[in-house]
Amino acid sequence: MAAITSSLSESQTQPEFSCDLEVDYGSEEIASMVYAALAVDKELQPDKVKREIIVSKGKLSVHFEAVEPRFLRASYSAFVDVLTLATKTIEEFGKGIAL
Secondary structure, three states, X not given: OEEEEEOOOOOOOOOXXXXXXXXXXXXXXXXXXXXXXXXXOOOOOOOOEXXXXXXXXXXXXXXEEEOXXXXXXXXHHHHHHHHHHHHXXXXXXXXXXXX
């Protein structure tokens, strides 16, 4: 199981807004490839948004927390854009590639 976390700074208030996203790739290999592509991107405002990514049983699960809804929306939207790109790229070119 792999996980990555971007944290809020200790001086920031606790996040009030959260959402979860789960994508079932049906394959631990593909989920791990997408995770590896996404793990390098850190939150642009780690003091305002926290993101945790976990791969388990062929599923990529992401939990977002933010101090304001606009930061949650922006983080979620940007993440989904990159997730979509990574998924389409792996679907097109990644079959049979060893990690």
